[in-house]
Amino acid sequence: MVIVGGGFGGLYAARALAHRPVRVTLLDRRNHHLFQPLLYQVATAVLNASDIAVPLRSVLRRATNITVLLAEVEKVELANRRLVLDRGEMGYDALVLAAGASHSYFGHDEWEMLAPGLKTLEDALEIRRRVLLAYEAAEREQDGAERQALLTFVVVGGGPTGVELAGALGEISRQTIARDFRLIDPTKSRIVLLEGGSLILPTFPESLSRSAADALRRIGVEVRVRAIVTRVTPDAVWLGGEQIRTRTVLWAAGVAATPLARTLGVPLDRSGRVLVEPDLSIPVHPEAFVVGDMCAFLHQTGAPLPGVAPVAIQQGRAVADNVLRRLRDAPTRPFRYRDRGSMATIGRAAAVAVVGRLKLSGLVAWLAWLFVHIMFLIGFRNRFLVLFEWAWAYVTWHRGARLITGPWRGRGAARGQ
């Protein structure tokens, strides 16, 4: 059988199939599993890329029934039970599709270059680069208005990712680099969080949404609700007739399933996710399953489940079980999501969490957040390093990974030694 994608859904399916009587091939276009819930910390220079990513091969090293291949799946031919890869093809008897999601710019794909989203390590490093370069450019800028535009950061989207990014930007400007510059005052930077709805963190209870907004305002973030972005240009974001001059826009608003779903030729929902059966299989193709952000599972609440790691993990394990059931000709089992709660962090000692009927905010929510995220990081090494980086950042207010890497203007002159 073949698993497409090594994110939470695919990896947990593979782990559940390790050492079982089935030959598994796991395909991913990256060589690593990424712990996406902490990706914003790579973007905001707390963590290194390798702190939250682990090579798929090394996670699955001992599972000799699993082969990991670096490959991109371009098309799924359900009728022929065949995958078209970037090079060659591959047949399958059973299939798990776990290829995740990408950003949605609501029909404005031209905004992608101006307002990068946060899905991959490269995205995170690009956001880090833009934020740090904006401060460097401001330090060199003579023109007052342009300098203020460089010191204005706009985050679009008030979900957990947007809240976490805005909170981290607030802390960077107010604390981390407050004394690093000579000509600008980073504590004067303007950080704006734009949310289209009437509340940030709309999936949380209203009281927690309000306390999150208060916590953000305390660290200097302007929270604007009912703010619909109508235009993004290289030097501004427009809300209808209003213009916010900025050089740095980060996109945390829309999510769309991967284009791979469209190659299936089966019914999709509005966001491009595959409408699955109760056992997570594709209608008429009981040997093919879909999990995680690619999947629209409507059989529990009538609406798709949220695109979060716990859903993908539980679905990955469920399809592994269903694949094994099919092997021994047993009936598959319907999937049911057990919601163990959700949380979002705002900054130092500030978070919101909801666990069953329990609503937490402030320090206790933050400690719960720390605990859960460390527990789910894969591998001792990563857990230890992340704990160390967090402790270091907490004690010193510094951020360890403040490096700008990536393309530079031209080559040759005056490179650092």
Next chain:
Amino acid sequence: MVIVGGGFGGLYAARALAHRPVRVTLLDRRNHHLFQPLLYQVATAVLNASDIAVPLRSVLRRATNITVLLAEVEKVELANRRLVLDRGEMGYDALVLAAGASHSYFGHDEWEMLAPGLKTLEDALEIRRRVLLAYEAAEREQDGAERQALLTFVVVGGGPTGVELAGALGEISRQTIARDFRLIDPTKSRIVLLEGGSLILPTFPESLSRSAADALRRIGVEVRVRAIVTRVTPDAVWLGGEQIRTRTVLWAAGVAATPLARTLGVPLDRSGRVLVEPDLSIPVHPEAFVVGDMCAFLHQTGAPLPGVAPVAIQQGRAVADNVLRRLRDAPTRPFRYRDRGSMATIGRAAAVAVVGRLKLSGLVAWLAWLFVHIMFLIGFRNRFLVLFEWAWAYVTWHRGARLITGPWRGRGAARGQ
């Protein structure tokens, strides 16, 4: 006064001028100081980029007389005491040029794309990417000859960088990833170190060169001396009529001073380095100094000093002293390099070192190497993290930073979740 370049020469000059009665501007096109002696460990996936790099701003945060600017110097106009930057210009009363070196392909600049060198963090990440991708491609390759070419790694240049890269590649193939693949056997990879002269590590005593070559052979590296590369193609390296089929060539052979030196209009040596006066100033321009890899200092041995960190550090401190002397109208002092020894590491518990008349090899040289490199790393945080990564790699044989990042073929399909 202005310092161009935040490598060892420029940073140590700046540090020596901190809190002194002089206003200093440090220009670099990167935002970080890079601990280049450990760069090969980033390339070979032991260390993270941020373990060996530290933001210049944060190193110099407390020195309020020093302003750090991210800028690229395109031209130095010595006669007008003016720098032409990527944006704007900047005058100076005193100048320290410390812009370092880049690779030399001996007139074959077209080889650069095929055989990347190792000078910057981006270089290191590109080399890591190529090495890891070669194994991934080999795992997918059906054709036997092509698979062998993918599993062949050629390092050109038998100096310390080449020896360290080849040794690390030997360990990766024989240990780190030995059991990570299902279809290939990484321990069968071929690692070839090519040196044009008759001995590797030519600046070391002959007995150490020989013991280094023996140590490399023990970990599976083919050491070839008197091997002159005559051609590099996308799938082979040519030594005259002989062809070595390979997909991965790493360049550790030639060094050339930065093109910035050519804009000075003063005499340069064959490698493009500035011929300086005994006090490291440029002839006829006593207010302008050159240090590190950009500088050809012939007044001690008749030949230029080696392009290593201790030379740059001592020169940086010496010019800082000479700048202060000029401020109080005192005569400048001639520079003299104190050679405290040199070392190169081959692999796990294997290195060579020469300190005065003492020649060390094996475990004791390796421990000395560890000690010296940890001592010179700037900042507690980096020291601690590097020690942890090394201890982890030593105990587990794993490498923590085995991530492939960078450009991927196309976008959109089947991204990992």
